[in-house]
Every structure is written in C-alpha cells, then in structure tokens.
Amino acid sequence: xxVIAKQEDDSKQDGLILTADGMSLKKSxxxxxRMQKLRALxxxxxxxxxxxxxxxxxxxxxxxxxxxxxIVRETLPRTLNELQYWDLSQKKAPGETVFHALYDxxxxxxxxxxxxxxxTRLNYEQTGFSSLFRRTGRNLDAIGKIxxxxxxxxxxxxKKGENWANLLMTSDWINNAKEWExxxxxxxxxxxxxPELVNLLPKTTEAYSAFARYVQLEENEALYKKDPWPGIYxxxxxxxxxxxxxxxxxxxxxxxLRSTAQMVSTFETISFKDGFLEIDKDWGExxxxxxxxxxxxxxxxxxxxxxxxxxxxxxxxxxxxENERIYIILFMRTLYMxxxxxxxCIILGYPVAxxxxxxxxxxxxLLMILVxxxxxxxxxxxxxxxxxxxxxxxxxxxxxxxxxxxDDAARLVxxxxxxxxxxxxxxxxxxxxxxxxxxxxxTIPPSYLRAAKSLGATNWTAFWRVYFPQTIPGIGAGSILVxxxxxxxxxxxxxVGGTSGVFISDRIAYHISSSLNWGLGAALGTILxxxxxxxxxxxxxxxxxxxxxxxx
Amino acid sequence: xxxxxxxxxxSALSLAGSIGFxxxxxxxxxxxxxxxxxxxxxxxxxxxxxPYAAKHDGLTVIWDESSAEAVxxxxxxxxxxxxxxxxxxxxxxxxxRLCDEGLAxxxxxxxxxxxxxxxxxxxxxxxxxxVSDCFIPQIVYSTTFGYRTDLVGNTPPENVCAIFDLxxxxxxxxxxxxxVNNMEWALLCDGVEKDNLYDVLATEEGQxxxxxxxxxxxxxxxWWSAGADTPQLLADGEVVIGSTYNxxxxxxxxxxxxxxxxxxxxxxxxxxxxxxxxxxxEDRRARVVDFLRFATDTQRLADQAKFISYGPARASSAxxxxxxxxxxxxxxxxxxTDPANAKxxxxxxxxxxxxxxxxxxxxxxxxxxx
Numbered sequence: 001x002x003v004i005a006k007q008e009d010d011s012k013q014d015g016l017i018l019t020a021d022g023m024s025l026k027k028s029x030x031x032x033x034r035m036q037k038l039r040a041l042x043x044x045x046x047x048x049x050x051x052x053x054x055x056x057x058x059x060x061x062x063x064x065x066x067x068x069x070x071i072v073r074e075t076l077p078r079t080l081n082e083l084q085y086w087d088l089s090q091k092k093a094p095g096e097t098v099f100h101a102l103y104d105x106x107x108x109x110x111x112x113x114x115x116x117x118x119x120t121r122l123n124y125e126q127t128g129f130s131s132l133f134r135r136t137g138r139n140l141d142a143i144g145k146i147x148x149x150x151x152x153x154x155x156x157x158x159k160k161g162e163n164w165a166n167l168l169m170t171s172d173w174i175n176n177a178k179e180w181e182x183x184x185x186x187x188x189x190x191x192x193x194x195p196e197l198v199n200l201l202p203k204t205t206e207a208y209s210a211f212a213r214y215v216q217l218e219e220n221e222a223l224y225k226k227d228p229w230p231g232i233y234x235x236x237x238x239x240x241x242x243x244x245x246x247x248x249x250x251x252x253x254x255x256x257l258r259s260t261a262q263m264v265s266t267f268e269t270i271s272f273k274d275g276f277l278e279i280d281k282d283w284g285e286x287x288x289x290x291x292x293x294x295x296x297x298x299x300x301x302x303x304x305x306x307x308x309x310x311x312x313x314x315x316x317x318x319x320x321x322e323n324e325r326i327y328i329i330l331f332m333r334t335l336y337m338x339x340x341x342x343x344x345c346i347i348l349g350y351p352v353a354x355x356x357x358x359x360x361x362x363x364x365x366l367l368m369i370l371v372x373x374x375x376x377x378x379x380x381x382x383x384x385x386x387x388x389x390x391x392x393x394x395x396x397x398x399x400x401x402x403x404x405x406x407d408d409a410a411r412l413v414x415x416x417x418x419x420x421x422x423x424x425x426x427x428x429x430x431x432x433x434x435x436x437x438x439x440x441x442x443t444i445p446p447s448y449l450r451a452a453k454s455l456g457a458t459n460w461t462a463f464w465r466v467y468f469p470q471t472i473p474g475i476g477a478g479s480i481l482v483x484x485x486x487x488x489x490x491x492x493x494x495x496v497g498g499t500s501g502v503f504i505s506d507r508i509a510y511h512i513s514s515s516l517n518w519g520l521g522a523a524l525g526t527i528l529x530x531x532x533x534x535x536x537x538x539x540x541x542x543x544x545x546x547x548x549x550x551x552x
Numbered sequence: 553x554x555x556x557x558x559x560x561x562x563s564a565l566s567l568a569g570s571i572g573f574x575x576x577x578x579x580x581x582x583x584x585x586x587x588x589x590x591x592x593x594x595x596x597x598x599x600x601x602x603p604y605a606a607k608h609d610g611l612t613v614i615w616d617e618s619s620a621e622a623v624x625x626x627x628x629x630x631x632x633x634x635x636x637x638x639x640x641x642x643x644x645x646x647x648x649r650l651c652d653e654g655l656a657x658x659x660x661x662x663x664x665x666x667x668x669x670x671x672x673x674x675x676x677x678x679x680x681x682x683v684s685d686c687f688i689p690q691i692v693y694s695t696t697f698g699y700r701t702d703l704v705g706n707t708p709p710e711n712v713c714a715i716f717d718l719x720x721x722x723x724x725x726x727x728x729x730x731x732v733n734n735m736e737w738a739l740l741c742d743g744v745e746k747d748n749l750y751d752v753l754a755t756e757e758g759q760x761x762x763x764x765x766x767x768x769x770x771x772x773x774x775w776w777s778a779g780a781d782t783p784q785l786l787a788d789g790e791v792v793i794g795s796t797y798n799x800x801x802x803x804x805x806x807x808x809x810x811x812x813x814x815x816x817x818x819x820x821x822x823x824x825x826x827x828x829x830x831x832x833x834e835d836r837r838a839r840v841v842d843f844l845r846f847a848t849d850t851q852r853l854a855d856q857a858k859f860i861s862y863g864p865a866r867a868s869s870a871x872x873x874x875x876x877x878x879x880x881x882x883x884x885x886x887x888x889t890d891p892a893n894a895k896x897x898x899x900x901x902x903x904x905x906x907x908x909x910x911x912x913x914x915x916x917x918x919x920x921x922x
Binding site for chain 1: 620621623624627649651652653654724729760774775777788789790903906907908909910911913914915917918919920921922
C-alpha cells in the first residue's frame, strides 16, 4: 500500500503532464516500457527454454552426479547404522550386530536386485566388491534357510505363506485380500497386522511388514499367499527365544505358535558373521568395511578425488599409487596441446585472414570458399583423411620415399602420437580462427597503413605499430574459440592421437559409455568446465573481454 | 543410424489378417532390435529376422546400430523411464553388467527357448555358455591375430608370442587399447602357466609383470579401439600382425583376398548374444519372446554361420554348419571352435574382469600415458 501511495505522490508532484486517458506520463511510459520488455522476453523465451532444457539442466545434473552417492545409504541403512559404532583402529572386522544388519539389508536388496548395483558402485573404489556382492547375492539364502528348515521340519504349518498371513494379519484384511484377488483390478488392500502380535512378536512383525510392503507395492502379488523370506524365520526365532507370553493368544495359528515357542530353544543357529565368512571370506577384511564406512554418506568427494589422482585413504585424502595416476597428466596435456594448437592456428590463420581482406573480391570469394569448405565436410571424413595422409604407408611418406628424401625403412611417424593430433586439430579448427580475424581486419581502413607509411614508417613498423594492434580483438576472439573447442575435443584425438596424443575427453567418454562410472566422468567434466571458466576470467583480467570482437 | 525393413503386404485381406493376428496373440507389430551394424548385423537379418518376418505379415523390424554403447544408453533410457529398445545384442560381459544393474530381464532359458534339435533341453544345449541369467548366447567369437603373409618372411608365426618377438617380426603390431586380453597374452608369453593366468593377474606383481612385458613392444604398437582398425591396418601394410575379432579377419582374408593369414594360437573365446531390457510393455515383450524362440533355435543359429565366421552357441547347431551363402566355401574350418583352430584357447574370465576392470584399466591407461 505504501508503494502505491508513494507512486500517487510522485504523480502528484510531476503530475503536470497527463496522457489522454488521464494517467501521468511517467506511469504511462513505465507501462509501455514494461510491455516492450515483456514482448522482448517473449521473443527470447523459446531460446531461453531451449538453453535451460538442453544446456543448463544437463550441466546441473552432471554437477550433481559428481558428488551424489545415495546408493550405499539407501541399500544398507541398517548396516550403516550399526557400523558407526565400529572402531576401525581395532584392526578387526565388525561384530555380529553389523553382520546381522547386513543380512537384513541384503535380503531385501537381493529381492530388489539392487545389491549388484551397489557392488558395481563400490567396485569403483575397491576391486573385488562386484563379485563379493554377486556371490553373496547367490548364497545369502543359505543362512536364513538354516532357521527356516528347522521351523518347517518341526511343524509343516510354517511352510505355507497363507498360514503366516492367517497368524499375523487381521481376519478383516484376509477377507479383503481374498476379495481383491477375485477381481484384482484395483489396488491391493494395505496389510493390517494384528495389534496384539505387534507387541508379542515385534521383530517378526517388523520384518514381515517390510516383506509385505515389497510384495504389495513392488511385485503387486497376492500377499496372503506369498511364502515369507527366510529372514522372517530368523526374526520369529529371535522373538520366541525371548519367551513372550503367548497364553492369551487365540485364532488361527496360535496353537502352532505356542508349540513352536516351546521348541525353539533346541533349534540350531549359527552366527551371521560365520555365515557371511562362509559365503566369502572377504567379508572378514577390514578394507571392505572401511570402504563401506567411508562411502556411507549421501554425498562424496570420492569422485573428485579420483579425478585428480587421489583417493580416500585411512587418514583422509591421499595421492594414488604412482602407477595409477593418469588424470593430472591428461589434464596438463590437454591444456598445453590446446595452447600449441591455438598458437599454430594464429600463425597459419593470420596471413590467410589478411589475404582474404586485401585481395580483389573475386579472388577473395574463392579463397573464402576454400576456408569454409571444411565446414561442409564431415568431421570424421576429414580426420580419417589425415590418417590416409600421415600414416607410415600413407601419401606423404610415399611421396617422400619416392623423392628419395626419406629411406623406405625409416618412414616418418606422423600419426598416432601428439604430432598427429596437433596437425589434424589445427586443420579442423583453423576456420574458427580465420573468420573472427577476417571480420575484424575488414573494419580496419587501409588508409591507416598508408598514413603511417606517408609519415615515414617502414613496412614493418606500419604493420607492427599500426595494423597489428587493431587486429588483436580478432586474435583474442579466435583464440578463445579455438582453445575452448580444442580442450573439449574428443573424436579427432581419439582417432589420430594414439596413446600420447589423446585428451582428457577420452577418459570422460570411457567412463560415460564403457566403464559406466558416471560419477567419475561427471567429476572430470566438471573440472574441465571449471578450468575453462577460470581461464576465461584470467583472459578477461589480462586482455579484457571487451577487447574481443567477432566482427564490426 | 537406423534403417527399417518393412514387410507390408498390400492386399486388404492380409491387412485384416495381420490385425487379427496382432490382436489374437497380443503382440506388438513392430520391434526395435539393437546390434553392431556391419556384416554381423547383416548376418542376423538374413538368418533371423527376414525368415521370421516372412512368417509374420505386418511386422516391422527396426534395427539400431548401438550395441557398442548399449549399456550406457540402456541405463540412460531406464533412468528416463522410456525404454525404446525391445531386444539388444550384447557381448557377455556387458550382458552380465546389464543384469547386475537390473537393466536386463532375467529369463528362464528352458521355458523360453526352443529345445535343441537333438532333443536336449536349452540349458543342456547351451551348456557352460549360459554365463548370466539374463543372457541368451548366440555366437562364440574369438579375439585372435592376423598377420601379413608377405611381411613375415619364411617363418610365419605359429605362436602368439610372435607379437613380442621384435627380432623375427620387426615392424608395428596392433593391439586393443584396453587391458583385457593383452594382459593375458603378455603373462602367457612371460612364462606364466595358462591355468594360473588369473591368479597371477589378480596380484599387484602379476599386473606389473604383464605391463613390463608389454613395455618391451610399447613403441611398436598401434592401439586400436574399433574392430575395423586392425583389418584396415593389415590391408594398408601398416602393421605386421594385429589382434581383432576372427570374423573381421575372415572377411579380410576370404572376402577381400588380402595377403593376410590367421594365427589361432591363444585365441580368447568370448560370447555374444541377446538380452531383453526390463520394463517392456506386455505386447512388446510377447513379440520379442516369440522372435527369440525362433531366432535362437538350432537351425537358425547354424544358419547364421552361412554369413559370418562365428560359431553357433548351441552344441546341436555345430553339425548343421554348411557353406558360406555367397562365397560357397565350407565354413566349419573357419570357426573359432573348429578343433584344428581351438588347440590352444583362453576363455574370457567374466567374473575376474568384472572385479578388476576398473583397477587394471587405471594402471593400464597410466602405463599407456607414460
């Protein structure tokens, strides 16, 4: 309200000029300006949306992936809960409670088939997790079956899922569930446990609830017929061994429960730890547990550490062993080779741009077509053509041998190394250097050079002191274009670069499409993005971004 | 790159028939199959999909040549909740990963696949080749060596260790730009027993030993990443000897008549086959299952060998292998599984590489970069 009052106030003060509809001119002007801005915004809206969807969103997603690590916590919540009490310094694998929790977590993870996904994730950090989880997935049932078998041998009642449902669920729910099965066209009635059993058998009912949720929501099968998982037998054993008072219990299965309760003390059991160690002795390794503990949090710096040749060691981040360091080398190589390529583009592009501006139009048009021609040819074709040219049995070597300049036995190695990458990429990126230079040179009046000369400058001085400084914005623009394009280049270095001429992009592609370590790929990409932004600001500080011109 | 083969029959009668057919069996009338492109995909089309489509009017089969990126793309599709592929051709290692990630459907082989012509069940017929619950093997291929007959003098190589023998066989050799297979060959030629290969390779010393052996020829290696590289390098005379898939070499030797010969010693067997993505709608899955039952039966697997020199995955198909469809030569001697070729073989160790892939690859790439 205060704002409106003030506006009215304003209009009163300079309210001398009014428009035809009695509004103050200031207001009217502001409105029409606002309309104009809105209209302008509407015009760029498609572009804005396009950039947002195809550029900003994927980049944000990538940034997020490089730190995201929810899978460990989501798959092993109970284990991590127990694991926080484990003391690494004791140099001993965790105790029974952790293994018990691990059994509970894995039983449901295996049903959901996410345990192998977790294994893949952790295998990025430590070799062996992949097969550890796969093997455990295949054999975990063996542990629960020890209990299950004894229950079932004592009383066949425990064999059938229907009996379990009758024992644990309210009769109303059973009726509803049977009704549902006849039609099964709507959602299953959510399970309802008998309240008195929740108190008497807390662990069993809790485990059964998890089982029920999975069966109802994820499998969408008839719960009351489904045989429970072996783990639920373990929980029932644990509930019964603590001797709950079952005397008041009535209804279906109550008698069987009471008779079994008297027998459970004779049941054979094994420790979970022994069970896991029998499946795979690696579960006794401290390193396995340390890795799980280190990667317990939902967000991790692990991928970024990896991307700069480091890892999470026992005492915080540390360098990787020397024979595994690769990313720093590749980052440095990407940067310095891009610089070399940019440099060669300037050296080669400058005279061409100068010619384009200074020769007669008819000839310069032809030259322009030659400059633009590579744009109309597929990148792959151009790169492969370089292969044909440069290889040892290739065109250039053949000519040199034929001319007698090079011995047949000592043909030049010009491809599958850094030289190959530099040659091919300089060629491919050259137009990006020539075009901005050309458009800047075009705006320099030839009379400047003539004036300098008439005032007594030599050719060189006239060029160096008068002409060249005016072309710097073009060089700047071309350099930024070429440099930024080249540090992200993938296909050309991959084809002609061999091993010594590949860039960091090669590893990013490998992690995205081959090793599937998207987190690491994302971290590498993020670092590359950061480097570009950093260099851009450094350039701005040194040369000034206002001095960059693409034309005019 | 996609191309579509449409089998449309023009008459209204068959149109009505096809609609009736689609409704009757509850199957989708189009199917997107992902494979590797090239001669291999062609062999699948001629042996599997063309005969199948001839029997099913109105079916459209769309081929997508994306198998090389199948795992990454399927994962992306799955995350986006829109799986557009119905059937994917993948090497066994990828199939295992897809299965691990929950991206491939688990299948009951005996229930879903036809029994062998010799009366064996599908499980018996495929035998040890059923390396994953999600995987239906199709062919056995091998990664092995080809050499230029004109560049090896009078002593053509008979042993895989020729690649490390720079004195007898000077010149470049091409190896794949990844540790798999190369590490095994290096150890084998450094005196490690074949049975101990993976035990040795699992240790830090073993990995260093393999890299040290590779180091002796590092300057003379052209590293390839696409299966077509080595055949091209051999044809150009850029390399003396190089590793690639045996079917590629067959085409260089028999179809293009280049002066190249096979070195079968220590070939590494691997499998290629089908997986069905998870989360397909009922009608599309029904179509794929129906197609697979046909395309993986004894006769069809044997038929594929008419077009490409990869061994059928069913034991019962082996006796049915005939002559090449276009060249008219007997195909059996060109199969990696032929007894004469399979005297000394290594079977790709899936479990080992699933575990050690990341670790050894980091070391291998660091070694390459040095």
